Amino acid sequence: MNVVRSRYRILYGDTDAMGIVYYANYLKWFEMGRNEWLRAQGLSYREMERDGTHAPVSQVYCRFRIPARFDDVIVVETQVEYVRRASIKFTYRILRETDGEELVRGYTVHAFVDGNGRIVRTPRRILERIRQLQEDPKSRG
């Protein structure tokens, strides 16, 4: 549903002594992906937080197929798999820009909580936007 693409060029600081990107760093680009997904919907994580709702990660899974290396440009493709009463699931594919090869694939599940960490309902603006996308997958807001 509504794939959003973001680009990033690998720094030396993202790599490790094996000469490839350290595995934990892909999770930062998953975050970049979901931030950009929200932005592309006219939503903003920053605004959601100002309204008192946070979406900490409750689960992450990641499958590493081909390593990215210094100076590679990667493309993160982000989608929403589902939105529930109080949670959301994003899926990600990270591709190498030069040849489109899929490097990494994964997902994150998030709970919605208030400022005190108590579970709250999925914000209405997200639900409405998802419904729009389901009715008209090409709509861009």
Added chain:
Amino acid sequence: MNVVRSRYRILYGDTDAMGIVYYANYLKWFEMGRNEWLRAQGLSYREMERDGTHAPVSQVYCRFRIPARFDDVIVVETQVEYVRRASIKFTYRILRETDGEELVRGYTVHAFVDGNGRIVRTPRRILERIRQLQEDPKSRG
């Protein structure tokens, strides 16, 4: 099988603007956990690499229950779930030291590869050590 414990105190640099540890950082402490697990067996990742074998992560999964915060001491409990022909799976539990509460739980799967990234067999020293542990779970080498 043979739980190994390692300790770490959370830095400011490990936290994020939500006031809690950023999710990607737990993967670094998974790494700390498996390094210490190997060391406790009399094995060493550094030596394994000198012998030409690397063990890049092929999958990671992580479930976040309770957030760690700045200055918390965490304990990583690491175990091997299985060793196969050319792979190994570690499982991890991250506890808060003060009250033993489980914060995070997860696993990593690793392939064994040579310096050119080609799959190789699980190093014999690891297989032998695992067999010893299965025969006598209390053995510490």
Added chain:
Amino acid sequence: MNVVRSRYRILYGDTDAMGIVYYANYLKWFEMGRNEWLRAQGLSYREMERDGTHAPVSQVYCRFRIPARFDDVIVVETQVEYVRRASIKFTYRILRETDGEELVRGYTVHAFVDGNGRIVRTPRRILERIRQLQEDPKSRG
């Protein structure tokens, strides 16, 4: 001499529990800045390394004036202050894109070394490019 600009949007993972960017992360954007400076000159750090020359950082200084926050877009302005026989010095200004406010200012000094860590001369391609820039500051290669 020949300012090169690069952009980056702050992730949650770049911030800390004070709600601002953790200080160590600016050094990664200094790296982004010098990579882009080299690229803008038609040079490439990756190629330089393939030719056997590395440029590890020997000194870094950083002055933090105003903190960047989650979702801010920062602009890194990178310049070369000098090139010597076997070293190079980059200076950086990090600005907030929305209002041009200077957030951070700093420099790095790098030694040129070969694959064994022995000091080597500044690569000829860099020296030549710097000379061109000094003769004609507007030249873009």
Added chain:
Amino acid sequence: MNVVRSRYRILYGDTDAMGIVYYANYLKWFEMGRNEWLRAQGLSYREMERDGTHAPVSQVYCRFRIPARFDDVIVVETQVEYVRRASIKFTYRILRETDGEELVRGYTVHAFVDGNGRIVRTPRRILERIRQLQEDPKSRG
């Protein structure tokens, strides 16, 4: 004045494709050093923050002499160089544990601010502790 030592074992995730520790990571161990320095004085950064005072870094300098590598144990030696009306300066030496070789040396300067980022006076407990140390350098609180 009152050197405090802290230990850390280098992870794979701390290294980069040059096979050595990435330069930004030393700043995290500077933070570990000053946290431990405060703790050794019976002070705590966490408590200071609960009292409403923060100490963001305003300047950092770092000189890199010898690189640390994966699995090395490093020792951070932290000292206070001075305390002023509204600031504090820490100096750091990072040594390799096996041979005591100095790898890195640097300093950080911090301003004291309240929750709104306004400059405040150096907390009295820190001033008193520093005065004690100056009168009796061997005192450990």
